[in-house]
Amino acid sequence: MGSSSPSNFVDSYIRERTSSDLSGKKSPSIGWSEESSRHSVGSSTHREKSVEVPSYGIGRREFSAARDKWGVMGNRRAPCCDKSQVKRGPWSDEESERLRSFILKNGHQNWRSLPKLAGLMRCGKSCRLRWINYLRPGLKRGNFTKEEEDTIIHLHQAYGNKWSKIASHFPGRTDNEIKNVWNTHLKKRLVKKSISSSSSNVTNHSVSSTSSSSSSISSVLKDVIIKSERPNQEEEFGEILVEQMACGFEVDAPQSLECLFDDSQVPPISKPDSLQTHGKSSDHEFWSRLIEPGFDDYNEWLIFLDNQTC
DNA sequence: AACTTGCCCAACCGCGAATCG
DNA sequence: TCGATTCGCGGTTGGGCAAGT
Structure with missing residues (x-):
C-alpha cells in the first residue's frame, strides 16, 4: 500500500x-x-x-x-449511507413527528428508503432506532420499578448481555433502555454488594469454571479470591469487578453469582426444584437450554422467577 | 458564583445474521 | 449457490445537567 x-x-x-x-x-x-x-x-x-x-x-x-x-480502510465495510448528506444527532420534534406519522400511515417495509420517502434527512438506521426506542406506540417511559430491576438482574444471569432477549420480557421497554439501566445502575449495585460481601462470603463459595471464556464470572471471582488474601483491599475488589464487568464477562455459571447478591434484597437465582428431575442434571446444560427458544421449561422457570422476586 | 466532576441516556457505530435476487 | 443488501443487535460515545467543591 x-x-x-x-x-x-x-x-x-x-x-x-x-x-x-x-x-x-x-x-x-x-x-x-x-x-x-x-x-x-x-x-x-x-x-x-x-x-x-x-x-x-x-x-x-x-x-x-x-x-x-x-471506504478503503482495510477490511472496513462500506458505510450504510452517505453521511455527508444526512443529519445526525438528536432528533427535533418536527423530525420525530414526521417519522411517526409516516410510519403510522405507511409502515416501515424498508428502513433504507424510508427517510427519503418521509422527507427526512436521516439515515435509515437512525430512523429505525428513533422509532423503536422512542416513537413506537406502547412504549413505557419513566424509571424502572424495583421489581423490573430485579427481573433484569435475574434475566441477565440467564441470558447475559442479550438485551433484546431481556427486553422481550418487558413490554414497552426497549433493549437500549434496559442496557442503559444495567450499565448505569444494576451493574454498580452488584459490584457494591460484592464488595460488602466479598471478604466474608467469597471463600465459602466454590468457583466453577465450566466455560472456556477468559472473562467469565468465574475468573472475576478467582481474582477476588486472590485479592481477598490481602487485607483491606475492598476498593481493589470493586475495581477488578468493574474492570472485568466492563469487559463484558459472560455469565456461564449463574450459581457462582450467588455471592454477589444480598439475600435480603436480591434473591439468588437457582434451578427450580421442579426442574431437577427433568434429566438436566448439569446446571450448565440447564442454563444453556433455558435460553434456547422453545425450551419447554421456560414458562415454568418464569413462574418460578415470579415467585422468587420480592 | 464559578468551576469541576461524574452520571445519565439518546444516538451512533460496526458487525453478524437474515433475506433477497 | 452466492454475492449484495438490509436488518437487528450489542458496544460505545459524548453532551447536558445535577451534584459537589
Missing part, C-alpha cells in the same frame, strides 16, 4: 493526533479540535443539534466521514 493512500493517511492521522484518547469524553488539548466536537443545543427534551463545521483541524465526525467516504 502506498504511503499516499487514504487509509494510510487516516492511520497516520490517528497515530499523530491521538496517542491514547480516541475514546475520551472530552476533546484532548491537542488532537480533536474542541470546535469540531461542539454542538449547538436547542430545547431540553428534544435537543436540536447542528454540527458546526470546524474552521481548522479535523474532528472525530469529519474523520469518520472521511474514512467512510474513502
Whole structure:
C-alpha cells in the first residue's frame, strides 16, 4: 500500500493526533479540535443539534466521514449511507413527528428508503432506532420499578448481555433502555454488594469454571479470591469487578453469582426444584437450554422467577 | 458564583445474521 | 449457490445537567 493512500493517511492521522484518547469524553488539548466536537443545543427534551463545521483541524465526525467516504480502510465495510448528506444527532420534534406519522400511515417495509420517502434527512438506521426506542406506540417511559430491576438482574444471569432477549420480557421497554439501566445502575449495585460481601462470603463459595471464556464470572471471582488474601483491599475488589464487568464477562455459571447478591434484597437465582428431575442434571446444560427458544421449561422457570422476586 | 466532576441516556457505530435476487 | 443488501443487535460515545467543591 502506498504511503499516499487514504487509509494510510487516516492511520497516520490517528497515530499523530491521538496517542491514547480516541475514546475520551472530552476533546484532548491537542488532537480533536474542541470546535469540531461542539454542538449547538436547542430545547431540553428534544435537543436540536447542528454540527458546526470546524474552521481548522479535523474532528472525530469529519474523520469518520472521511474514512467512510474513502471506504478503503482495510477490511472496513462500506458505510450504510452517505453521511455527508444526512443529519445526525438528536432528533427535533418536527423530525420525530414526521417519522411517526409516516410510519403510522405507511409502515416501515424498508428502513433504507424510508427517510427519503418521509422527507427526512436521516439515515435509515437512525430512523429505525428513533422509532423503536422512542416513537413506537406502547412504549413505557419513566424509571424502572424495583421489581423490573430485579427481573433484569435475574434475566441477565440467564441470558447475559442479550438485551433484546431481556427486553422481550418487558413490554414497552426497549433493549437500549434496559442496557442503559444495567450499565448505569444494576451493574454498580452488584459490584457494591460484592464488595460488602466479598471478604466474608467469597471463600465459602466454590468457583466453577465450566466455560472456556477468559472473562467469565468465574475468573472475576478467582481474582477476588486472590485479592481477598490481602487485607483491606475492598476498593481493589470493586475495581477488578468493574474492570472485568466492563469487559463484558459472560455469565456461564449463574450459581457462582450467588455471592454477589444480598439475600435480603436480591434473591439468588437457582434451578427450580421442579426442574431437577427433568434429566438436566448439569446446571450448565440447564442454563444453556433455558435460553434456547422453545425450551419447554421456560414458562415454568418464569413462574418460578415470579415467585422468587420480592 | 464559578468551576469541576461524574452520571445519565439518546444516538451512533460496526458487525453478524437474515433475506433477497 | 452466492454475492449484495438490509436488518437487528450489542458496544460505545459524548453532551447536558445535577451534584459537589
